[in-house]
Amino acid sequence: MASSNAAAAQVTKQTFPGVKHGEQPGLEDVAGLIKAGQAKRVIVMAGAGISTSAGIPDFRSPETGLYANLEKYSLPFPEAIFDIDYFVEQPEAFYALAKELYPGNFKPTPTHYFFRLLHEKKVLKSVFTQNIDTLERIAGLDEELIIEAHGSFAEAECLECKKVYTKESIKPQIERGEVVYCTEPYCQGNDGALVKPKIVFFGEGLPKQFFDRISDFSTCDLLIVLGTSLSVQPFASLVHRVPSTCPRLLLNLESVGEVETARTRFFSSASEAEGFDFDGVTKRKEGIRDVRFLGSTDEGVRKLCRELGWEEELDELMERQNKLLDEERRKEKEIKAEKGDEASSAKVEKVEEEVKPEEKQQEVIKAVVDKVEEDKSVDKSVDKLAEGVDRVKLDGAEGEAEAAPSSPPKATL
């Protein structure tokens, strides 16, 4: 008995049991793990790519992104829109963006609904998202399961007295495109008492919840990374936090975060050497554990759901929740119409029309750029902010995995 047990222990357990050693596993093999009950603590890591089909612009896209567009115009530097010093000086640009991106203007994508489906199938541990659009919440996913690494619009806070405001309480002002000031008696008349949505700006620390929940990764048994260039730290480094036995799936337009070569392994830390290895270059004895699907995240998710036999459920879930959202928005519109808030009801009307995601993205960018231009013409004082500001690397969208901050983790939206 003892000897046969010992012999069994020597046989290395393949990460994907059905895949021959050295062969590349595919989406069907990932689905196989979930179906066999071998992936019950799935962690999702999501970036801007999952929300573009909802009409939200990817800030970092080289041509069409928000930063690239702002660079052509007059912000002291494109990321100034998320710079706390610039915000205090010229809050209008950020509120223009907030108005466009405020929760309620967009619907979740199939990818967001897939996260909820994972939860309903009782296999989801957590969703770490870089996105500030709250579409995971809007898809009806439990808040407990969502870690918004760069904060979100869900709450806002007075910069002076730290009073917390709900997103609903400041929504009317945001929708009118106004700068939101604190209403506490202590803050009355103070121009610095701005109410800022709890989005992590450059130079600000990440939310406590992010660090509290990093431990989730130690028991992860399937990591799914979607729609991110993995260029922003410390978020990108999370892929190395899973156990070395954990399979990892990348659904993205391009391949990112790959392990380089022996040279990288020699010069970098052990964790950096553990990039994705889709091709088996590291000759892992348990076989290849990293799977890649190149395409939109919605496509990848749909294909995975098909392999899982979940496609119909995904469609039903989307239909059900979208109906609820439509109903909520219709009611909201009625209330506004009663109050005679023309501007806001017009906005809701516009949302209900079916607009192509690309058009919607460009609308968002144009609205922000117009506002920036308008403000610029009345106040030139912001130019000085361009000097001496710790510029954050912008070209990370090309898939470089080494934009590591030198000091404590900084937010880099």
Ligand SMILES: [Zn+2]
């Ligand atoms: Zn205050």
